Amino acid sequence: xxxIMIFDERSDRSLYLRLMLERLGYEVVAEVGDxxxxxxxxxxxxxxxxxxxxxxxxxxxxxxxxxISDRCPRPIVMFTQDADNILIREAVRVGVTxxxxxxxxxxxxxxxxxxxxxxxxxxxxxxxELDVTRTQLSERKLIERAKGILMREKNLSEEAAYRMLRKxxxxxxxxxxxxxEQVVSVASLLT
Numbered sequence: 001x002x003x004i005m006i007f008d009e010r011s012d013r014s015l016y017l018r019l020m021l022e023r024l025g026y027e028v029v030a031e032v033g034d035x036x037x038x039x040x041x042x043x044x045x046x047x048x049x050x051x052x053x054x055x056x057x058x059x060x061x062x063x064x065x066x067x068i069s070d071r072c073p074r075p076i077v078m079f080t081q082d083a084d085n086i087l088i089r090e091a092v093r094v095g096v097t098x099x100x101x102x103x104x105x106x107x108x109x110x111x112x113x114x115x116x117x118x119x120x121x122x123x124x125x126x127x128x129e130l131d132v133t134r135t136q137l138s139e140r141k142l143i144e145r146a147k148g149i150l151m152r153e154k155n156l157s158e159e160a161a162y163r164m165l166r167k168x169x170x171x172x173x174x175x176x177x178x179x180x181e182q183v184v185s186v187a188s189l190l191t
Contacts, residue, residue, distance in 0.1 A: 002113075005047035006031045007038055007061070013053050017104070021051070024110050038064040042072055049075040049117060052096075053104065056082035062094050069095025075120035077113055079104045097123075139177035146180035149187045 004026045008014040014031045021028050029045045032038055035058065042050065050068070054061065057080060065076060077098045078091055091099050098116035103109075143165065150161035169179045 001025065001027045002117075003027045003029045003045075003048045004113075005029055005042060005045060005050045006053065007033075007035070007050060008053040009033050009035075017051065017053050020104075020106050020109060024106070026113075035061045035064045039067045039071070042068050042074065046072075047074065049077065049113065051113070052076065052078040052080075054078070054080050056080060056084075057087065057091055062090060065091070065096060066094035073120075073124065075113075075116045077116045139175075139180075142177055142184060143180045146183040149183055153187070 002025075004021055006014050006017055006021070006028060008017065008031070011031070011033060014033065018028045018031060029047050030041055032041050038050075038061075052061065052065070057065075057078060068074060068076070073095065075097045076095055077100065078096045079100050081102060083101045088099050097120045098112055100108075100112055103112060143162075146165055147158060147161040150156055150164055151158060154161070154164075156164065165176055165179055165183070169176045172179065
């Protein structure tokens with residue numbers, strides 16, 4: 001069962017949303033009415049998704065959404081009545097997965113939540129792949145620097161320098177990147 005946290009500054013709307021979500025089969029783990037408590041409650045309760053119901057998202061709300069997206073990312077669905085393009089772009093930029101204007105009809109809520117979950121998961125996968133690629137590129141650059149140092153200092157060919165790094169890595173039972181980092185660090189101390 002999907003665990004959802006509701007953020008709404010108005011308790012009457014929050015109650016309506018809670019009842020609707022429970023009828024749709026979701027578990028509502030909390031209703032938060034103060035944006036300043038949002039991050040702490042997300043950290044404490046670890047909901048699967050967050051639903052924000054607001055007439056128009058305040059700057060304070062968007063700042064706390066950004067904090068959540070940076071520190072403990074979750075799918076965030078925002079139901080609002082404000083169709084301002086600048087506000088929509090800002091909300092998406094800070095981490096809102098789905099920005100829905102006038103869409104709180106019960107028959108639309110479940111597909112909106114499910115779509116937001118799928119988009120969030122796809123985004124997280126792309127982000128993970130990008131992080132892995134960046135790490136690999138960084139490690140590759142480090143290995144190239146270490147090879148260059150060994151080629152210069154030991155008068156080795158590129159292939160011989162690479163074999164030397166690989167042999168050190170195997171002997172120390174560590175990665176090529178870590179050995180390369182050590183070579184670069186030592187070389188920087190000696191220059």
